[in-house]
Amino acid sequence: MSDLLQQLDAVLESRKQDADAEGSRAAEGSYVASLHRKGLNKILEKVGEEATEVILAAKDVESGGDRQAMIAETADLWFHSLVMLSHLGADSQEVLNELGRRFGLSGLEEKASRTQD
Numbered sequence: 677m678s679d680l681l682q683q684l685d686a687v688l689e690s691r692k693q694d695a696d697a698e699g700s701r702a703a704e705g706s707y708v709a710s711l712h713r714k715g716l717n718k719i720l721e722k723v724g725e726e727a728t729e730v731i732l733a734a735k736d737v738e739s740g741g742d743r744q745a746m747i748a749e750t751a752d753l754w755f756h757s758l759v760m761l762s763h764l765g766a767d768s769q770e771v772l773n774e775l776g777r778r779f780g781l782s783g784l785e786e787k788a789s790r791t792q793d
């Protein structure tokens with residue numbers, strides 16, 4: 677799975693370079709390049725929109741609705757979050773590293789270690 681994330685990171689990085697290149701023809705047919713060109717606020721707007729759509733789709737599943745719609749909305753949220761990271765010079769590996777660092781550490785213990793000062 678992280679192979680796919682790595683490949684996607686590479687595509688996103690290349691789209692960002694296309695977006696940065698003045699008059700780039702490669703950027704013209706690219707959704708990701710168009711987001712970079714619109715800037716951080718547009719990307720954050722999409723992240724917020726997709727997060728809301730995930731919530732609505734998940735509530736729908738709870739009441740017997742379409743499970744696949746929840747999966748698709750979650751993929752949209754992950755994707756737009758990756759575009760946000762890329763826009764700000766970060767990538768999925770850094771998020772995976774952070775999850776790896778937390779792996780096996782209870783969320784309650786971790787929270788307690790932060791609040792015991």
Ligand SMILES: N=c1c2ncn([C@@H]3O[C@H](COP(=O)(O)OP(=O)(O)OP(=O)(O)O)[C@@H](O)[C@H]3O)c2ncn1[C@@H]1O[C@H](COP(=O)(O)O)[C@@H](O)[C@H]1O
Nearest residue numbers: 684687688691705706707708709710722725751752755756
């Ligand atoms: N994984 C994705 C991906 N997921 C979702 N989307 C696009 O995200 C857009 C916004 O999704 P919405 O649900 O908001 O749909 P919408 O109603 O069409 O959009 P709005 O009108 O609300 O803005 C849609 O156009 C989707 O096609 C994606 N676009 C690209 N990718 C990946 O990024 C790569 C590069 O894409 P391009 O830059 O377009 O070549 C692709 O090869 C894919 O691997």
